[in-house]
Amino acid sequence: MDVATVIGLVLGILVVCAPILLAGALPAFVDVPSMILVIGGMMCAVMIHFSLPQFLGIFSVIKKTFLVRVPVPGEIVQQMINFAAISRRDGALALEEQIRKVDNKFVVKGLQMLVDGQEEDAVRDMMSLEIQNIQERHNQGKRILDFMGAAAPAFGMIGTLIGLVQMLQNLNDPSQIGQGMAVALLTTFYGAVLANLIFIPLAGKLSVYSKAEILAMEMTVEGICAISRGENPTVVREKLQSFVSPAKREEVKATV
Numbered sequence: 001m002d003v004a005t006v007i008g009l010v011l012g013i014l015v016v017c018a019p020i021l022l023a024g025a026l027p028a029f030v031d032v033p034s035m036i037l038v039i040g041g042m043m044c045a046v047m048i049h050f051s052l053p054q055f056l057g058i059f060s061v062i063k064k065t066f067l068v069r070v071p072v073p074g075e076i077v078q079q080m081i082n083f084a085a086i087s088r089r090d091g092a093l094a095l096e097e098q099i100r101k102v103d104n105k106f107v108v109k110g111l112q113m114l115v116d117g118q119e120e121d122a123v124r125d126m127m128s129l130e131i132q133n134i135q136e137r138h139n140q141g142k143r144i145l146d147f148m149g150a151a152a153p154a155f156g157m158i159g160t161l162i163g164l165v166q167m168l169q170n171l172n173d174p175s176q177i178g179q180g181m182a183v184a185l186l187t188t189f190y191g192a193v194l195a196n197l198i199f200i201p202l203a204g205k206l207s208v209y210s211k212a213e214i215l216a217m218e219m220t221v222e223g224i225c226a227i228s229r230g231e232n233p234t235v236v237r238e239k240l241q242s243f244v245s246p247a248k249r250e251e252v253k254a255t256v
Contacts, residue, residue: 005066005205012197034159034187038194041155042148049147054140058148061141065202068209071216077240080223083111084233092117092228106130106217110224120228127221131214138210145203149195156191160184219243 020029047055079102086094096115102108106127113123163184167177219240226236 002066002068002070002205005202008201009198016193016197028182029186029189031183031186034183034190037159037162038152038155038187038190041158042151042191042194045151045155046144046148050144054144057141058144061144061206062202064141064209065205068213070209070212073216073219073240073244076216076219076223077237079107080220080227080240081233081237083223084227084231084236087114087227088230088232095227104220107220107224110220114224114228118228120225123228124221124225127217127224131217131221134217135210135214138206138213142203142206142210145199145206149199149203152194152199153188153191156188159187159191163187215243 017026020026046058083095083098086098092114095111099108099111099115102111109130110123110127113126118126161184163180163186167180167184170180171177222243223236223240226239231239
């Protein structure tokens with residue numbers, strides 16, 4: 001679980017709610033019809049904009065922003081060095097035993113292609129194609145969250161306009177104007193909070209995770225291809241460390 005996402009979300013809710021609670025104005029900020037309009041309208045817009053399977057996958061997309069484990073470059077480098085050493089010492093067929101010890105399906109796929117005797121070009125093409133497809137799925141999830149971040153404030157504004165129309169119809173009763181204006185503005189408040197505290201930040205976090213995962217997969221592809229060429233573990237290490245900024249290469253320093 002990503003602790004930063006959880007802490008940021010909890011603290012963000014506290015920061016928004018604290019002034020309301022300290023002022024003792026919580027009941028004034030609770031309006032069920034406004035919530036229904038903002039949340040319901042946003043979800044309907046998402047359903048219209050995306051296909052039904054994409055819409056039903058919203059919760060899966062949100063879950064990934066909390067539960068995805070970010071790949072560690074140092075672990076990938078060390079793993080590829082170990083595979084390179086085994087391949088040079090015992091041959092590519094010896095990697096078949098390692099497949100049962102690996103829980104990363106992408107790495108398993110690459111090792112299996114080496115064991116099957118696939119050429120480097122075939123390995124690179126197949127694994128690069130999978131990276132492209134995964135990247136597209138990630139982008140689709142980000143587009144959904146971005147759209148929700150745009151739709152929530154829009155429906156908040158729609159609710160405000162509805163409230164203003166209803167308020168203007170009761171101008172003959174000045175005592176109702178202040179209360180009507182407050183209720184009208186609540187939908188804008190709900191939409192702004194949902195967009196800027198939840199959906200837009202989650203879309204950004206999903207993008208960060210996606211880039212980290214794609215980088216890890218690209219490192220894996222280069223490592224597998226280097227092993228298929230029979231390169232020694234030291235060369236494999238130097239190639240994979242080039243994916244990391246010079247300032248952080250000491251952190252991913254792997255032993256040969």
